Amino acid sequence: MGSHTHRMSLLLFLLLVSLTAVVQAYEPPSRYPGPDSYCTKEYNHKRKVWVKTSGMLQRALNAAIPGDLIYLADGMYSTNLTATRTFEIKNKIANRWSPITLCGSANAILDGNSRHAGLLIQKSKFVNVVGITVKNVAKGIKLWTVEKCILDNVTVTRTNVEAIHIQYHSHYNTVKNCTVTYTGRTKKDVGEGIYLGSSRRNYNGDTCIGNRIMYNRIGPGVTAEPIDVKEHSKNRLVIGNILDGRDLCACPDAVSLINVKGTGYRIENNVGRDGKEHFFKTSTVSTVPGSGRNNTFKGNRCFGRIRKGYRCTGRPANGNRGNTFY
Numbered sequence: 001m002g003s004h005t006h007r008m009s010l011l012l013f014l015l016l017v018s019l020t021a022v023v024q025a026y027e028p029p030s031r032y033p034g035p036d037s038y039c040t041k042e043y044n045h046k047r048k049v050w051v052k053t054s055g056m057l058q059r060a061l062n063a064a065i066p067g068d069l070i071y072l073a074d075g076m077y078s079t080n081l082t083a084t085r086t087f088e089i090k091n092k093i094a095n096r097w098s099p100i101t102l103c104g105s106a107n108a109i110l111d112g113n114s115r116h117a118g119l120l121i122q123k124s125k126f127v128n129v130v131g132i133t134v135k136n137v138a139k140g141i142k143l144w145t146v147e148k149c150i151l152d153n154v155t156v157t158r159t160n161v162e163a164i165h166i167q168y169h170s171h172y173n174t175v176k177n178c179t180v181t182y183t184g185r186t187k188k189d190v191g192e193g194i195y196l197g198s199s200r201r202n203y204n205g206d207t208c209i210g211n212r213i214m215y216n217r218i219g220p221g222v223t224a225e226p227i228d229v230k231e232h233s234k235n236r237l238v239i240g241n242i243l244d245g246r247d248l249c250a251c252p253d254a255v256s257l258i259n260v261k262g263t264g265y266r267i268e269n270n271v272g273r274d275g276k277e278h279f280f281k282t283s284t285v286s287t288v289p290g291s292g293r294n295n296t297f298k299g300n301r302c303f304g305r306i307r308k309g310y311r312c313t314g315r316p317a318n319g320n321r322g323n324t325f326y
Helices: 002-025 038-042 054-063
Strands: 047-051 068-072 075-078 087-090 100-103 108-111 119-122 127-130 133-137 141-144 150-152 155-159 164-167 174-176 179-181 194-196 212-214 227-229 233-239 242-244 258-260 263-268 271-273 280-282 296-298 301-303
Touching (some): 038 100, 047 054, 119 127, 227 233
Parallel strands (some): 119 141, 194 227, 212 233, 242 271, 258 280, 263 296, 271 301
16 A cells, blocks of 8 residues: 555656646747737738847847738837847838838837837838837837838837927828827927928928828827928828827927928818817928918817817918818
8 A cells, every 4th residue: 555655656746747847848928919910911921020029129120121020029128228229120121012010019118218219210111010119218210211111000108209200201101090198208399299301490301202190199198299290291191180189388389289381281080189279280481482381171170178269270371372171
C-alpha cells in the first residue's frame, strides 16, 4: 500500500512539474487585430509585420515596403526610445493597390512623454494609419509633403499644441472617423484639432490641394479651432464632422469651430456646439489674394448658445466673395 501510494505521489508530482513547465512556456499572445479586423478588410496588403515594442515599431517603419500591413499589439510605444524622438515614416512611396498601413486598436498607444511629436509621415505616398491612439505628445500627427495618405479611426489626445497637422504641399489626403480631444495644453492659441496648410507667418505659399476632413469627432478640450483651413489650401471637403467648442480659448482668434481661409472647399453637414462667435465661417487674408473665396457652406447645424451678433454660419461683411451659403 505504501509503495503504491509512493508511486502515485511520484506520478502526480511529475504531472504537476510537466504542467508547470507548459504554463511557464506558454505566453499569452499579444492582442493583434484579427483576420476579420477593419484594417485587414479595408486596406490592401501583401505581407503582415507583427510589432510589440517601440524598437520593433521603428524598425518596421524603416523597413516597410509597399503592401506591408504593420500590426501593433496593444501596449505603450514610447518615442523616448527612438533616435529621432518621434516615430517616423519617411520616403515611402507605395501605391493604391499596395499601400503601407500601420494598424492597431485604440489600446496601441504612441506616447510622446509630453515632449515629442507622436508620428511624422514625410515625403511619402499611400501610407495609412488606422485605429491607433497618439497621446501625451507635443504635437500629435504631422503629415509633411505627403500624397494620398489616410488617417482612419485614429485617436489623438493630450497634445501641447495642435493634434493633426497636414502641411508643406501635402495633397489628396484624408482624415476620417478620427477622435481629437484635449489639445493646447501648453499653448492654447495653437491647440487646433485638425490644421490644414500653414499660416503665412510660418510658411507663406504652403499650397495644399484636395485634402478631405470627414466624419471626425473633435472636442472637448480643444482650445483653438477644431478645424482650421489655412489660406493656401484648395479644393475639397470638410464634411460630417461633430465639433465641440466649449473649451475654445478666444485668445484672441480661436473663436470658431471651422474657419476656412482657403478656397474651393465644400463645408457640409457638420454639427457644432458652443462656438464663441460664428460657428462656421470663411475669412480672408489681406496679403493673400483670393483667400477665403468660392467655398460652399451647406447643411451645417449648430447647438448651444449663439452669442448676440453672431450666426451659425457667418457671412463675410463685404459681400460673399464668391462663397455660397445654403
